[in-house]
Amino acid sequence: MSTLRNNRKKILSAIVVVLLLSILMSWSTNNPQRILFFERLAAEALSPFQKAASSVTRFFTSSWRFIGDVRNVYKDNQLLRAELEKYAGTDLRVLEIQQENLRLRALLQFQEAVEHQVTPAQVIGRNPSSWFSTLTIDKGSRHGIKVDMPVVTNQGLVGKIIDVQPSHAKVQLLISTSSGISAIVQRTRDNGVLIGLSTPRGFTRITRLNQYADIQEGDVIISSPLTGIYPKGLVIGRVVEVYDDPVSLERSALVRPEVDFDRLEEVLIIVNYHSPVDDPIGDGDQE
Template structure:
């Protein structure tokens, strides 16, 4: 038989190997053995620790995308919370700033009202507190409108002052409001007195209706200098004496003129006035005082007359009582005389 026809395959016993059932039983027995050995003798603990140590970098590498995603989400959520907290803080800051400004405004307003009340108590002239509503829309004059009128007792020509000094004069009166012409109006004028030299003059409003005054018709050699305080003289019969009017800002003496050019700064900042005090004119106050004095004198005279009349009546009654007593005595003496006879 030629060699090429020989069957060189292994016998069936070596070609098939152990059966599947045998393999299953072997694997099951090995698993039970390993579990028992691990439970009783801890044989696989070092092996498990070694495998965990070897696989830890791989595990961290595989978890890095998940950790990065979680960290990015936490960052975004933190940014949102921080921005929301910043917005809330900004709102609270704005509210606190508004409250602080309102508190400062109320404090300043209370201070001005206290000053007005002090001035009202110091002056012996009837007065009325009012509030400035708005400035009159007239480019050729300087006027403000107040919230009191004839219904509240405001009179035409009444002086208007603040805690700082004279503001102006009432020029128009309505039922529930009135117009006040400021001292800085170009047609306004007020007699003033230099508190340093006691020299009198007249202050006029600025020619351009700006917030300034001028002291006109003062001699070039007059004793006046920057910083002098000017107050009301009381000669016009409108303003009480001693109220601050203005301060001398600049004095210009020119050789070609016999009068000095004197610029004044008003004592009252006319653009920031809110509360004012309306006074009765001095002439009206003097007339009212004279009428009150006359009424008091008439009342005193009538009281004296009534007192004299009562005294005369009392004397007459006393004389009549004495006459009756004497008559009763005489009547008592006559029967006694008749009995003696």
């Protein structure tokens, strides 16, 4: 019943409004001033609705414009990011090339200064299980490489060739426990035997020094002319600690190699060295 009453009220209200509008229009038909009055009255009545509609229109127009601007900014940002990533990659490649050039330039200068003929090679493989013992280079018998040829860098002694294939060869590192060479204290000319320790820090130890040997921290250790395989005077490393053995009455010292064996990428093989004697201490077993 209440719904029916509400519908009747709405219908009656609409009829009343229509009748009023009809009366006003007929009342002002023959009078221009009345027409203007009626137009002003209608304009005043509709003005709030027009302002509201205009505000809504401006709001949606601005919103769509803002959304479009955001999309454009996002696209520009994506393009800029792609450009930055491209240039960042270029910078990294340039940096790698620059670093490689520095290493190769240092090797070239060493190659020009050394009295022996050398062949450059790239390190192409290292076995995790023998990381501190051996590595593989990209030169082999086709390049004139032979077993027992010394391997060096501009920093110092690396090791020797222990196995040769047509296109590659295996190098036994100076820090391998299978390595043992004659060595000398550069400052005092005291002789000893250098053995590898195969430790992550890459240390070696010089042993069999006379108990009166004058060896100190910081002394440079070089290859001895008695080595049989390595030319004399190749830098091995520096003494970091000296030990005295009260039982054997010998001195020994811990030696840090000059070569960074963790970062070896390029090496030089000495291909024309011929020792006048065999290595008296049997420079380790081949691996």
